[in-house]
Amino acid sequence: MATTRRPVVIKLGGAALPHREAVLRDLAAARAAGLEPILVHGGGPVITDWLKRIGKQATFVDGLRVTDAETLEVATMALAGKVNKELVATLVLAGTPAFGLAGADGGWIRARRITEPDLGFVGEVTSVDPAPVHALIAAGYIPVVAPIALGDDGLLNINADTVAGEIARAVGAALLIFLTDVPGVKDGTGTVVPVLSAADARAMRDSGTIAGGMIPKVQACLRAVEAGARAVIADGGDPGAIGIHVRGDAGNGTTIER
Template sequence: MTDDALDQMAILAGALPFLKRYDDQIVVVKYGGHAMGEEETALRFGRDIALLEQVGVNPVVVHGGGPQINAMLKRLGVKSSFVQGLRVTDEEMLDVVEMVLAGPVNKQVASAITRAGAIAVGISGKDGGLIQARKLTRTYRDPDSHIERVLDLGFVGEPERVDPRVLQLLIGADIVPVVAPVGVGADGQTYNINADTVAGAIAGALGAERLLMLTDVRGVLGPDGQLIPEMTVAEVKAGIEAGWISAGMIPKVETCIYAVERGVKGAVIVDGRVPHAVLLELFTGTGAGTLIRA
């Protein structure tokens, strides 16, 4: 038995009460591009997801791939920019984003899970009408004129409607769905959507028991830099207002709020760099990151 399998066994040894709680429940796991790291990290993640499936949980994986898109853009010599944490996406950029997310990244994640003994199928939000999207409209206040202006990020979208039937079919057949965050408009236009947002929308539409957001920080850190194990929606909103929750953490906590307000029992931000982060979060009493509840 490998060290990794022994670690999994050790976590499962005390997990009986938690196994009952999550039996046949849906757990949506957002696997961020930063958490993916080297091939061995992806394989270890795949083994944890396969184990969840094998012990009776129904995992659904939504992956990102920001750093992987950046690497491909570098190879192609294409420059990219972000506004409010979102990639400005023109037609050329959209081609690269879809190619990378729905291509190698999606297949690498699905194949890591399948190699570990479960069956995983990779799809994008365009398959089976999963994510009907619309162009994202955001406004910002011009700091000089104080006039409210519309932000144009090109083909960046937001989910308008999630049709979970394709996911339910796969889950019903004991297949782990692996979703790339690309959606399609009513007119057939493809949209690039932030993976956190897609994970929240899918967790809400499926009535998931838990949403786990795997990233490369320990969770939400307070003003003193200490990890906060549990927060209410009101406390999160106060943290954003006060400014100590900022940058890339904002879409993450906003996604968690969105999900818990739609009935997801708990949304957690977890450090995906920690070996077996998913198992530790679900199957140990203390959890590993920041739990956000209604």
Template sequence: MHQSTVVIKYGGHAMDKPELSRAFAGDLALLAAQGMRLVVVHGGGPQISALLERLHIESRFADGLRITDAAVMEVVEMVLCGQVNKAVVSELAARGVAAAGISGRDGGLLRARRKNPALGLVGEVVSVDPALPRCLLDAGFVPVVAPVASGPDHEALNINADTAAGALAGALNAEYFVLVSDVPGVLDAQGELIPRLDAAQIAALRHSGVISGGMIPKVEACAGALAAGCGRALILDGRAPSSLRRFLLEDAPLGTVVTP
């Protein structure tokens, strides 16, 4: 595990609840002390919605993605790159972790094109240049990445955080890609946890509607990371105490492991 590169998508209740965010930061501090090279990609949907509401701007969604016009994109970038990113960095710093907050627009890290005209400034990643996070990792920092990308005309594009994290895990050839979620993992039609999934099973479960909504980008991110060279991918229940540490250090069977 020493010197393993681990890309972690951080969101859901693990970010929203102070006791869970403190526990997450404590886990990262312990893992960093073990010599792991950690990269955190965070979400921020609830925080974006809260500020839009305060500004009397309606939140609209299609296929689980936020419809993002120019006014909404200003808020998205402000919240993700400012408020949320710096809050995560500060939480890690309080545990003695040297963290550096960046966005996907820094150093050409994430480049994207518009996903669907009906969604506005929502992007899909077309290329990843991991040079900047590699520099930070080599210098002993934990990169904390806000999922905003640059478009063809250098405009800011809103990227699903699961998708951004999976793309980065693949580009870094990370040993582990961990999606910290607020669900136990992927559930079957009876609501039971599925401990392991491969690409064929994912396709069948999507076709039957068992995998739907917000779980679709999660399994797609895992599959994409694995196809690009990531070693292992996991959708982890972030509500379980020290779930990240227990999985990485003890190989505890928590969540759903996605295999090629």
């Protein structure tokens, strides 16, 4: 079922969850203004907190969470359970139709295990079937997506940035907005870079200026930009962040270009 407009994909970082009330109000306003938003969320701090409660230490390689069987259980419960349902509840109780789903539901997001390096049950996306989100949008819902996908043998944990980028490609999104806990991509002096080219991004990655959780974010932006989207990384704490980037106002966040 095709939609007439090009959707806008918004990724709410786990790091930006403290600002969720304001972001969800923004999101509802964007929908009321006629946009077709798709919300993708992370939940890193929630997973790390629950791992700590069972005496496990979180480990990351290049911004990706090393996921053993027990960590996959916690990530699934945190992302496809608690975080997803709380976001949906907040939207629905505020009068905005929202429908939660994980990538594994119906197998609409398929993935295979990353083996180089071996990160355990961490996947890279192999396909996204946009039909379920198109159907939800057509029915008036904001799809709220948890980044747990279906692998060959069962569930896989996928970085939410990667999922957002691949969904943006699959639905032909006009815009992909990452809301996180920093005001954009910072250079070596800590200054936010307003516009970042693919070549600059690569150089900053190689020099270690772009590190950790910023690596999959920039990568996902480049994937979405390649497919014709505008891609922005911004601070989830900025009041009206979604509206600002829908309008394309200058002077806020980092826009990634090819």
